[in-house]
Amino acid sequence: MEASKKIKITDINTAMAKAEHYCAYQERSQQEVRDKLYEWGLWPDAVENVITGLIENNFLNEERFARAYTLGKFNQKGWGKIKIKQGLKFKRVSPALIKKSLSMIDPDNYLEKLTKILEKKAATISEKEPFKRHYKLQQYALSRGYETDVTADVLKASNL
Template identity: 65%
Template structure:
């Protein structure tokens, strides 16, 4: 028997609203995350949209606040670059304008410093002796973290990594 099927569905919109408020208080959420959660309760679209509106009007849900918190959190904690953060926010259906605004919160000096630190840490772990292959591996690593190609090349040249 599937676990999801055995969970009792919450059909009462008032109970669902309380649960959604708790869900939003725990950490910042995107509207789509909350919407998906509400649908797991077995609610109809009209009820879900009413609850979303209620959460927004009571300031439990704020897409701009979420985008800023998510962006700075992923940058500082995980060392993600702007490309990866942008993709993740798009997956959470955050509007492009808010994504652009949130990415501007990242200080350029901090961004370059973080990229340099990531590349230095990775370079220390690489056993490759061939400079060309080593450079390629470092670039690929930085691209995977979501950093822009021109910045990666610039930081690698400037720091002889």
């Protein structure tokens, strides 16, 4: 069995072309691109030159990435703000951009999404004891990244 061969790129122009394609395919954070360039075997000076070029040519935009990540994880995966914030921190997005992107989530949609998630989960829980049932739903919402107080309010209002 042959191990998969690692791509090694030493030419900065080839690296720039591959990185442009990598960024055009989907929004990326600067750290994701930096990691990929190092994985390709580029030297630190070349990596920073490529990243600068990508930013200048608008292939790489941290604010656009943060917005796309936030709205994608919320709309598609149903993640709460805590989990989205952790994901953005992991991608090394600045705290100011994290705050700005999280503020784009409409509060009414946020509560509506949490309510739908809890209703769907409530249908799968066989627990009859109200206290235990409430606890399980709250824990589920916390695991999805929703805040404790928001979850408690939604559970109180919806009587699940």
